Every structure is written in C-alpha cells, then in structure tokens.
Amino acid sequence: MKIVNVNHNNSFDNKANTLNQILANPQKSVLPEKNFCISREALRIFLVVFLIYSVKWAPLQAQADEQINRPNVLFIASDDLNDWIGILNTHPQVKTPNLDRLAARGTLFTNAHTQAPLCNPSRISIMTGLRPSTTGIYGLSPRHRQVEKTKDVVTLPQYFAANGYRTMSGGKVFHGGITPIERKVEFKQWGPDGGHKPFPENKLVKVPLDMVDHPLIDWGVFPKEGDSLIDDYKVATWAVEQLEQLGAEEKRSQPFFMAVGFNKPHVPLYTTQKWFDLYPKEKDIILPPSPEGDRDDVPDFAWYLHWFLPEPRLSWLLKNNEWQSKVRAYLATISFMDAQVGRVLDELEAQGLDQNTIIVFWSDHGYHLGEKGITGKNTLWERATRVPLIFAGPGVSVGAQSSQPVELLDMYPTLAALAGLPKKEEIEGISIVPQLKESESPRKRPAITTHNPGNHSVRSERWRYIRYADGSEELYDHFRDPNEWSNLATNSSYSDVIAELAKWLPTDDAPLAPGSNHRVLEKVDGIWLWENEPIKFNNLIR
Ligand SMILES: [Ca+2]
Ligand SMILES: [Ca+2]
DSSP states (O other): OOOOOOOSOHHHHHHHHHHHHHHHOGGGSSSOSSOOOOOHHHHHHHHHHHHHIIIIIHHHHHHHHHHHHSOEEEEEEESSOOSOOGGGTSSTTOOOHHHHHHHHTEEEEEEEEOSSSSHHHHHHHHHHTOOHHHHOOOSSBOOGGGSTTTTTOOOHHHHHHHTTOEEEEEESSSOSSOOHHHHHHTOSEEOOOOOSOOOOSSOSOOSOOSSOOOTTOOEEEOSSSOGGGSHHHHHHHHHHHHHHHHHHOTTOSSOEEEEEEEOTTSSSEEEOHHHHTTSOOGGGOOOOOOOTTGGGGSOGGGGGGGSSOSSOBHHHHHHTTOHHHHHHHHHHHHHHHHHHHHHHHHHHHHTTOGGGEEEEEEESOOOEESGGGBEESOOSSHHHHEEEEEEESTTSOTTEEEOSOEEGGGHHHHHHHHTTOOOOSSOOOOOOHHHHHSTTOOOOSOEEEESSTTOEEEEOSSEEEEEOTTSOEEEEETTTOTTOOSOOTTOGGGHHHHHHHHTTSOSOOOOOOTTOBSSOEEEETTEEEETTEEOOGGGOOO
8 A cells, every 4th residue: 555645855855655564564664563552543643643743844843943943143333433443553552442352253354335425325235245346325215115226125133033033133234214114124123213313502612614514513522421221222122131031941942133322422422521532631642644735636526425524524523623532532432332242242252142142343434534534434446345244152253364355245145154144145245255264365356435426435455446427537556556556547557556556447337326325426417516516626625
C-alpha cells in the first residue's frame, strides 16, 4: 500500500519512503524488533500524524528558530556630526571615548559619505536605499510618503519588520515632523520624538546673525546642570529601558531592530557645563584651518548651493569674535552625544545582548565650522560629506579600519545581509559586508553626494571631483591635499582623472519632487532660483 503522494520535498520523500517501507513489512522494518502489541491500524494513524507534523510544522518551527537566532540590530544616529570623532583624528581636542571604544570592537569606515548634505534628503536616502537624484527629494520637504515615486517604498525598518523583526524607534531617525502615515507604517513601536529642548528664555548669542536670524542657531552652556533635562538624554533613557525589557524577556519570539537618533551636535549647541569643561577655554580652542582666499579657485556657482542660510558665514564669526566659542560648543555637544551613545552601549552589554546584536553608528552628514568661509552643511566638500560610520557585532571584523569609499545608502543592503535577510531588490546601495570581513577589500564604486539637481561630488579613495549644474568643476587630490585647498580641475594634465570620475555622475537627475521646499535650487526659464527667489550674485553674503 502506498499511502502518500508527496510533493518534491526531499525530506518529505525520505520520510514517506520510510513510512511505506514500514507499512509494507512491519515485522522486518526500521522499527525496533520488540513487539509493542499495537495494531497495524494504530501504527498507521500514528505514523500519518507524525508525518504530517514533521512535514507541515517542523519546517515552520525551524523557520521560527532561525528567526529568533537572527542578530538584533541597534541603529544609532547622530545629527550634523562631522568627522570630528577621536578615532578619526580630525580635531586634536575632540573627546568621544564611547564612539572610539565602539570602533575598537568593530570596523570604522574612514571614507564614508552622505548622499545629501542636509537632514531630510540624507535620511530618506538611508531609509529608502535610493539616491536623491532618483527620488527627486533634495530639500527639507517633501517627505518620502508624500511623493508618488516613493509613497509605497519599503523602508529599511519595514523590510526588517516584514522579515520577522520587532522594530522600534526613539529620537530623530527620520527627519523631524513625523507624519501620521509614517507613524503608522515605518516602525511598529515609537519612543520619544527627541528634539532640542530645553531652551533658554532668550538666545545666548546676542548679536543678530548675518542672513536669517534663526532661533535654533545659538550656542552656549544651557541648562547649567541636569543632563536629564535634555531631549537626547531622554532618548537614551528610553533606549536603555527598552534594552532592559528585551534583556529580561527570557525567550523572545522575535529579534529586534532598534533605531535611536540623537539630535546633537545639531544646533542649538546647548549642553551642560560639564561637557564644556572637557575642553580648554575659548582662546585655546584649535580652529579648523581655513586659509584666506581658499575660494579664489572655486567656481562662483558653489555659492548657489548655500546661497542664503541661517548658518552664519565665517566672516560673521570673525567679526563678532564667536568662532572659538562656536567650535567649543560644537565639541561639547559632541561629547555629550557620545556619552548618551555610551549609556545605550553599556546597557546592551549589561543585558548580555551585545554578542548577538549588530551595532551601526552613523551621522546624516558633516558640518563646516569655518572651512571655505562658511558654517553649516549644504556643500559638496569633504567637511560636509564625510561622516563617521562604524559597524560592530556578529560578522564584523574587530578593530579594523577601511579607507574604501562607502555610502550611507549602503547601510540598507549591509544590514539586510548581516541579518541573513533575502537580498532586497530595487535599492541603490551595495553591501559592504566584504569590507566588514576584509577591511581593504577593494570597492570599485566611489561615494556620490548630491545637493539639488545636477550638483554632484564623486569621492574615490584618492580623489574628489565636483560638477555643478552649470558645468563648472573642482578636483582635489586627497593624497596630497586632504583639506581640499588646491582645485586641480582647470589643469589639463588631470583631464583623464576627471573623465574617469565623471563616469560615475548620476545620469538621471530627477527634477525637484512636487512640494520641494527649503534649501532648494533650480533653474526656471533660464534663471537660478534659491528657495523660489531669483539669485542675484551682487547680493551675495560672503
Ligand atoms: Ca542633519
Ligand atoms: Ca582653494
């Protein structure tokens, strides 16, 4: 008698064969020889039940086990943090012991770059795995669910949730102002939104700024004490509490994906006295080098990318004797943020979750503090594009550094690969798992940064090439000129280098998505518009 007609599953075939064998000759079967005094019918029922269980449920159980055994993800972001962290050796005074220890237990990327030098487009690129030149999202609005092209996109946390992860977010992960639809779909669980609180009654910097006298552009000691009053502290506390709970759940049914986003060192550069005390007084603060006349060999069009902004120019800082104090406040808020990262990492260890958790730390873009005559982001130069990027945990080399060019949008496929999730199609990042295993494993593709349609920079291991929307160019040799002081683009002996790098420029250049606003630049009827207003070069504030 043949009792089953099976599908093409090998283990099923083997089990069915065994069963048929047993039923054909129970006396001389694979069963123990001892007589159990059971009827042939009872044996048949037992075996059929066993077979159904093993074929139908066992694989599900195995799948569930596999899911539980998948690594957790701790996804930590900082806002507007440039490459000033201790281990990158970029500012001799900065103190970031917690980021340094994270880098020591994982892999640090020393040539990692954002896809957009501005919060919203950078974060949308990270979370969707798509470039600004693909989505058309270059400004502080719109958001990805408001754009036809991306409204149904599967974001990074959604992809993890779809693969059995419990997802949660605290603080600034997507750009601020989460919409109801995002709150419904992006993460399963939401902690505090985070923010810039608390605020002093009046701005601490009393002199009006040179362009937009924005309330957030301010710096100094506030509050005097009480770190726990600060939004970022509360976000870290939320993360610590979640980890406590996750650690206490003895047998979790799901791995977790926890996103924790800190606002510092985004302006306002407020924090308590103890973080300022880590640094010398203003007069001994080391300033980033910014030689006079550095922009003489830079195309005028570069000004269009940061035409009129709340962030003051270097000329304003110099005139008002605020350069050192702004840099000191930036350093202090970095150390405060670093301490919050430390609190989260400590709890992860205390709960014994560090062995099975992939940690990634990133910043959404860099920040100028005087270089090329400006402060803030919105440029295609190293100080605005380069970011700290650190991976640690299962599958990641310990104490390694990679100088290969990588992009923040590589995080999506990398985390998916490290977690053993199926490869996500239709995203533009490339997994950097090869570099996490062998840090200098070569990468062909350079890192691309875009600020508004048609303005791109291409950063390879050695070079930075910039092409602006009016066709003007810059080229820097990072082996000889790490500060990007000497523009080689007009020197014809570099035309081959430029031709090679230019091959990587995005060719699609999506126009500004409908609803684009804030820090957007476009050409309409032959006239360049900054935030919808015509640019008049003689009105330039330098
Ligand atoms: Ca930012
Ligand atoms: Ca120069």
